[in-house]
Amino acid sequence: MAPEGTPPPVVLACGEVRTCLLPALQTLDGRSAAQLLGLRADERVLLSERPNVYGRSPDTLTGVDCPLPSANGARVRAVGTVAARASLTEGRVLQSSAHFRVPAAGPDHRRPWGHYLVRPGTVEPFGRLPHETVAQGLLNGGRHGELDVGLIADGLLTRLLRHPLLDQRPPLKSRPTRLRWVALSAERDEEPSMERFTLAEDELRTVRLRVPPGTPTGEVAGLCDDLALHDWLLTTLVRILDGIRLGAAEPPARLRPRSGEDRPAVVTALRPAVDHLLHLWMPRARVARELAPLWEVLEDRPGFTRQWRTLVQRIRDQLALHAIPPPHREAESPP
Known part of the structure; x- marks a missing residue:
């Protein structure tokens, strides 16, 4: 008592x-x-x-x-x-x-x-x-x-x-x-x-x-602040990618841009994520040791870090693809 x-x-x-x-x-x-x-x-x-x-x-x-x-x-x-x-x-x-x-x-x-x-x-x-x-x-x-x-x-x-x-x-x-x-x-x-x-x-x-x-x-409260931070990062990155038209079907040859005019739009949309968000992922950086194991629940399911890495790789792949110059096309000879 x-x-x-x-x-x-x-x-x-x-x-x-x-x-x-x-x-x-x-x-x-x-x-x-x-x-x-x-x-x-x-x-x-x-x-x-x-x-x-x-x-x-x-x-x-x-x-x-x-x-x-x-x-x-x-x-x-x-x-x-x-x-x-x-x-x-x-x-x-x-x-x-x-x-x-x-x-x-x-x-x-x-x-x-x-x-x-x-x-x-x-x-x-x-x-x-x-x-x-x-x-x-x-x-x-x-x-x-x-x-x-x-x-x-x-x-x-x-x-x-x-x-x-x-x-x-x-x-x-x-x-x-x-x-x-x-x-x-x-x-x-x-x-x-x-x-x-x-x-x-x-x-x-x-x-x-x-x-x-x-x-x-x-x-x-510190644990929940950490959860909220990383949930926001995931949510924001998902929305950035959802707002970009990736993997669209290739247009007919007569409609293709001649000098890659469509590339800056994707790069412009993705670059702020690289500059301001990708380096922020650091789960449990300031979570008390006794409560840190609770993060394992989210890592197992739904898999916070697994999803983050997948999104980051998609962004890097898109930037790499748009860094490749378009195939050179020879001008057609006049009749």
Whole structure:
């Protein structure tokens, strides 16, 4: 039995990640990244150059007092703070994420805000938490007036995208994606597991995890940031290739261009991917060692890295083909 005064264990964590291409023609260097991600004057931006160039903002807190979503419609009021942060990978891919954790039970009445502020990123329910039904409700998305962690992540991203450092001239067309996740506590001796990874409509992905009790929520959020980054890379590369007419039937001789006028279109479409995306693939670069095995689920099925390598090879093959000069055709002699 837990000693008196011991807080109840965390049984659920939830978060949402927004991922997009930085709307700037040039990548940001370390100093500019620190300016972009400097969300708080009292804490420095985390910058690193190994194994790739990466910057992460300090956490910001948003106070909440509202019902939690639940799959069966039960009203579960909760009070606390949601933590949000932003990151920039290789000066090119921008992410904002928000997350919180929920203990198994909370007080029966609201406490002063000071109680919640010393527990950053924790949202306490009133009474016991029906964690399974709340987890499913969070994945499904709540109704108006319920806690929506995605709105907090989206608000942070909107703030960053208006930064004066950004010239709003991205080097290629892309769409942002959303990844919503929940993590439930596993049994004491159970290994972490990924129970479900789903591609939903409207650029939404959902992830349901089981993690050992006591796993820091920040580490789970880091794993999901990494999943969101690489899912966005795959999605963007697929769309680039889908937008190009590859392997079309050869036109009749009388309609063929005489000097390869159609080649620049393919090269122009593919070159931004080579310049800005292909070097970004680095799964698990910043994932906690205890959670890194969860990546193996995605490597086995659907096979993230396998699909990435196939797409990269297609791009390189197309660029190689278009680097070959057209066959020389001798001019016909006059009659």
